[in-house]
Amino acid sequence: MTTQIDSGWEPRARWLADELTMRGDVSDRAWIAAVAAVPRHVFVPEVYEQDQTGRWQTVDVTSAAGLDRVYSPVTLFTALADRGTHYEGISSSTKPDLMLRMLEALDVHDGHRVLEIGTGTGYNAALLSHRLGDDRVYSVDVDAELVEPARERLASVGYRPTLVTRDGAEGIAEHAPYDRIIATCSVPVVPQAWLSQLAPGGLALVDLKRGTGAGNLVLLRRERDGLEGRFTERWAAFMAMRHYGEPARAIESPNLRDQQTRTTTTPPNPWSENRVVWFLAHFTGLPVGVRFGMRFDPDTRQPTAGTITAPDGSHAFVMMEPTSDGEWSVTESGPTSLWESVERAHDLWEQHGHPDWSRLGVTVNPDGQQWVWIDTPHSPASWELHA
Ligand SMILES: C[S@@+](CC[C@H](N)C(=O)[O-])C[C@H]1O[C@@H](n2cnc3c(N)ncnc32)[C@H](O)[C@@H]1O
Known part of the structure; x- marks a missing residue:
């Protein structure tokens, strides 16, 4: 791709890699090299930001200021949906600082095969492809209008990972097992397919949310036939998986209580x-x-x-x-x-002595039964998770 802005992206990408390193978001040299090598602007040709009044504005990513924004640790909204009364961001390129912290937490090694849930712009699939080789990267998004442009952008910079349009809760069974699964949209329960598609000893990093803002990233290891792990200290706010995340409809209530x-x-x-x-x-x-x-x-x-x-x-x-x-x-x-x-x-x-995230964990049984616990999986302080 030769555009006017191509000339200016490389120093900016190197700056971003240095910035994330300095801030402690990334320390693995392979990931630092990936940030410096992947042209994020190719993946975000259209960016929207809300101004102070909440109105969405288009960011001119071809300007020097726009390019600076692209190569900075910010979330970039790349797709909006018209909800009648307002617009809602439905896809974004995740903040690179969070993305890199997640990739490091995933403990990825050469030779690993990784499944990403939520292809979005394709930028993260590009980082993974740079790190592992595109033949080891699999990514799924529910929205074909996002997957096809992502496929083209990835190809334009030389990566051809396997991209599939499908509900990510199903994973991509035909290419399983995966050594790592990374979910970049949130789920209220851990989908059973992710458990069955993860290799023994594999890791899944999942944003488990019971409602808006109500939950966090949990790093689950496949042990025996189940999954178990603790929440991470770093909080994340991924958008809800769309098939779960449709706005709930108000129901009529016969006995509304007075104020x-x-x-x-x-x-x-x-x-x-x-x-x-x-x-x-x-x-x-x-x-x-x-x-x-x-x-x-x-x-x-x-x-x-x-x-x-x-x-x-x-x-x-x-x-x-x-x-x-x-x-x-x-x-x-x-x-x-x-x-x-x-x-x-x-x-x-x-x-319970003011537990922070690290004292909370999740267990998923082979039969899909799953629960949240404080301190240990068999603690009386535990709650079953239902969709
Ligand atoms: C934060 S964005 C992902 C960012 C992406 N990883 C990137 O690098 O640009 C969240 C994505 O999850 C996708 N998504 C929402 N519901 C989904 C579902 N049921 N299955 C798969 N993807 C879903 C959205 O379409 C959106 O693209």
Whole structure:
């Protein structure tokens, strides 16, 4: 590909490789070489970013400033879907710092065969192809409109990994087993196919999320016939797998409760300040499909309250500013007390000595039964995972 910007990408790619090394995101020389060698701009010909008002704007990736942005550790949104009232990012090139941390955590060695879930732009498939050889790289995306351009871009820089359009929850059975599986979209449970397509001793790095922001990357090892492993400290926010992630529809509720206000000793904002509590709340009663948001002061534009809404019409908002007693005001309405689930999760987290992600893990049995645990797989503090 010869475009005007081709001349300027190489020093920028080397800068990105050095920057990620300096920040401690990558230390393996083979991955550093891959970052310096793969032209990320080829994979992101169209980039969209939200301005301060939330409106999507196109980034001119042919300008020097645009190219600087492409070769920097930022997520680049590359596909939007029209949701009627707003546009939503449905594919992106993941932040290179996160991507490289994930690739290193995967402990990839020469000769490994890797399955990627979520081809997106193809950039990560290009990094993998540079590292392992394209005959050892397999990638699947649910969206043919993403896979075909990714295939062309990869070929234009000399890589021909195996790309398949399919629901990634099925993996790519015809080329299994894989030594490594890396999922770049989140799932509420670990798909059974990933277990059966992973070689004995193989590793799978999976973003396990029970709702928006509610979960994290878990590194699972295939041991005997099952999978087991712990969550990583590094948090990631991959988009939900589309077949699971469709917006939940609100259901009519016959007994909507009137609005009630009380105080709480549980700090507000668990979805950003205490994500372990936010995750646990999905095992202590928070329904599937919950969304959170913020209310802002129109003058200062500072957040005044966090909001939680559930598909059954339940709603809660928690004031950010504490009361004079050092508590927080909570107002709830609807059939389910959403904040009570968060309070129960917060109590649980306190009872267990404030566990961080590294104390939480996941086990998947050969029959597909799977659960989240604190400290050990047989701990009484464990919760079964259902789709
Ligand atoms: C963050 S992007 C992936 C980034 C990509 N690895 C790259 O290097 O550009 C997430 C991708 O997951 C894909 N995806 C969503 N649901 C999927 C599903 N059910 N199966 C496979 N891919 C899916 C989306 O289409 C999107 O391209």
